[in-house]
Amino acid sequence: MSTEHNVSGDGAERILNAAIKLFGEHGVRGTTLKSIAAEANVSQALIVHHYGTKEGLRSACDAYVADVIRERKEETLAEPQFDPLMTLRRLEQGRPLLRYLIRTLTEGGAHAAQLIDGMVADAKSYMSQGERDGVIKPSDTPHDRAVVLVIWSMGALALHEHVERLLGVDFLAENVPPESLQRYLRPALELFKHGLVEDGSFDHLAAFLGEEKSQGTTQTSHDDKK
Template sequence: MNKESVNKEFEARPETAPKAWHAGDLTAKARIRNATLSLFAQHGEDGTSMRAIAAAADVTVGLVVHHYGTKDGLREAVDTLIVELFATTLSSTPTTGAAREIVGLRDAAVEQMLRDNPAIVDYLRRALLTGPGYPGDVLSRLAALTADQVRALRGTGLASTDRSVTEQTVTTLVRQFGRLLLQPLVNRIVDEFGEPGQYAPELVVGVKSRE
């Protein structure tokens, strides 16, 4: 199954596609979390004040502190939201069929979820490129989620057992996050230097095992 077919098959399953988070018509606590995601994605954690978060969520600073305490609490809430969206996205895909098709559908589902949530893309880019990195951060939690998914697929025969869980986890994350980081560079080069009407090539990122 080629990528176009995979995308069409997933798009034909609208009842399974997770919806983007929305800032409107939510509880104050959810509005605060969503405002934090947007502002952290744009300006980074250090460049975002509690006052700015309160203003974006249309609440008082005191209510932000009441619900989340500190920026650490806000970051934890945002990280949890992102991990849950990834988990929901992956659980929405089929678990029967050819292994290659299952992998394609899962990648297409993640790609669609990220397209629906550009703030999450920007947030993850910041975490990957500028974050200090520590056990338990959003990237660590996404790696743990991916490893759990790999183990589940191995248990049902949909993932090979010829390679280690770690290697399969790395391959999956590099495949999913490589384009997230580098496709904008490809697009920019084509926009600035490409011929009129030229489309940016689609980046394909993978991992090659050491012999």
């Protein structure tokens, strides 16, 4: 794993690699600085020097994972889906990053919220660029669309055991070809490319939602004049 973000020198990078691996395997509460130091082959004092506390190290791990996803936005945008976990799979150290994400999502808390918020902001940016490039359809609710896509993606990751059970797709498997993801990606691509319902279906619901949006806009306008 190599990055310019939040890493200064080989010792700091080894610490970050070790923390991501162990946090993903055992959780933050189940991982000690002593075990991270042993995994990284450094002293605990060096961890404290670079990251302060275990919480500081965890924040650095969060930032690293978010940066990796962000740096691959062009690769993600070039494909017919917006699934950060798919791009992570291609990295040499992708599996530890995915395990770390799973732990973060299932443990919840402020760290998970910050990570998800960053993903939503990035997804919104990706799709805005996609709209300008003529790849993505415009949305009346770009922020909410980004939220839903990220939640769907991260939900699949958090439920990865059931994805494997029902579709035979293992997000965490080592050394597997992209073809192994077909049963997950094909229906996802179908939904993105063709949609789900036939033209005319649920028009009444769409009209209702349009009216709700219009009323909300009118109410906001009235509130602004007060």
